[in-house]
Amino acid sequence: MKSNGQKTVYLDNSATTPLSATAKSAVAEAMECFGNPSSLHTMGADAQKLVTLARDRIMSALGVRRGQGTVVFTSCGTEATSLAIFGTAYAKTRREASRILTTDSEHPATLRALEALEKSGFEIVRIPTRGGVLDMNALDGALDKKIFMASFMLVNNETGAMYSVKEAFAKIKRANKEAITHCDAVQGFMRVPFTPSSIGADLVSVSGHKIHAPKGVGALYVSAELIKAKKIVPFLVGGGQESGMRSGTENVIGISAFGAAAADMATRRTEISEKLDVLYSYAAEKLSALGVRINTPQGAHVSHIINVTLPDVKSETMLHYLSADGIYVSSGSACASHSKSPSQSLVAFGLTPYEADCSIRISLSEYNTAEDIDALCESLAAGLERLVRIKKT
Numbered sequence: 001m002k003s004n005g006q007k008t009v010y011l012d013n014s015a016t017t018p019l020s021a022t023a024k025s026a027v028a029e030a031m032e033c034f035g036n037p038s039s040l041h042t043m044g045a046d047a048q049k050l051v052t053l054a055r056d057r058i059m060s061a062l063g064v065r066r067g068q069g070t071v072v073f074t075s076c077g078t079e080a081t082s083l084a085i086f087g088t089a090y091a092k093t094r095r096e097a098s099r100i101l102t103t104d105s106e107h108p109a110t111l112r113a114l115e116a117l118e119k120s121g122f123e124i125v126r127i128p129t130r131g132g133v134l135d136m137n138a139l140d141g142a143l144d145k146k147i148f149m150a151s152f153m154l155v156n157n158e159t160g161a162m163y164s165v166k167e168a169f170a171k172i173k174r175a176n177k178e179a180i181t182h183c184d185a186v187q188g189f190m191r192v193p194f195t196p197s198s199i200g201a202d203l204v205s206v207s208g209h210k211i212h213a214p215k216g217v218g219a220l221y222v223s224a225e226l227i228k229a230k231k232i233v234p235f236l237v238g239g240g241q242e243s244g245m246r247s248g249t250e251n252v253i254g255i256s257a258f259g260a261a262a263a264d265m266a267t268r269r270t271e272i273s274e275k276l277d278v279l280y281s282y283a284a285e286k287l288s289a290l291g292v293r294i295n296t297p298q299g300a301h302v303s304h305i306i307n308v309t310l311p312d313v314k315s316e317t318m319l320h321y322l323s324a325d326g327i328y329v330s331s332g333s334a335c336a337s338h339s340k341s342p343s344q345s346l347v348a349f350g351l352t353p354y355e356a357d358c359s360i361r362i363s364l365s366e367y368n369t370a371e372d373i374d375a376l377c378e379s380l381a382a383g384l385e386r387l388v389r390i391k392k393t
Contacts, residue, residue, distance in 0.1 A: 054259025132161025132297025160305030
């Protein structure tokens, strides 16, 4: 509730999520276990046990068995993706392999990292995703032995489109079996059923605060094959924590809560998915009645992200209007919210720059209700009427 008694309707769960009761309990427990996991005494060992338990839980949630690979804890999803991209680039030994494949609608964490590699001499090929669909013909045209790496997101954070990562990675591996495959699964983890092996990924990035764990913790799955072949090296060096892959004292509180949240959601994945399917359909019906355009991906999509284009009202203006009513949505990726340019993902989807500037993202969690959607639509309808009228005067 807000301080004035107005109900808070939080519909920005792709930006971050509230802590679950399970995560809060894990935080409280870990706060009492404040030893350094690297210390040799009992308090250090107790802290290390919490980290090990969380690692096992994340691996289980990813469907990974011991021996298939490991999970390296990081400070966030962005760092996990940076470790995947820069860690493999720094370890690269094959001179002839310098092409990296990605999409034209990646999260800024991937986008900016690859731009940095492009400046250092790598060739970056961006596969179109118009309509939320990976252009397989364009991908086919980029396949050859020069491919060093591919980095594709599983779920687009602005449109909710699910990309055909499994098919794409299979094509890439057939073209060059030495190619490294990375998947940014931050928006898909615990939302979409997958395992690294099922989609053919050597590396998978995930984040805690997208699944009701605290901010400040993420993880990178690294396959056993990559580790054995020494195809990835750390880019944060120091004390050698995380088996030498990510130095720095572990965030035991965040890591423990991340593992607990993942384990909790894993037991209720079907229940949560069914609830979100119903809520998505209800929201789509209510929003369509308002005359806004729902930017539904042409292919598969998740049920927790809905992107809509408003009729001649800038998204930033509408965000402020809704916020005054205690309703919270976004205009796109929180990590790019300070950018003055139109959303690259939405333009890649097929929207004009102006349409992209008039689009908002509604993102759901299991804690949302039909009443939340009703409140959103009521406020949105009033806002559209008022703001369009003001614009015309």
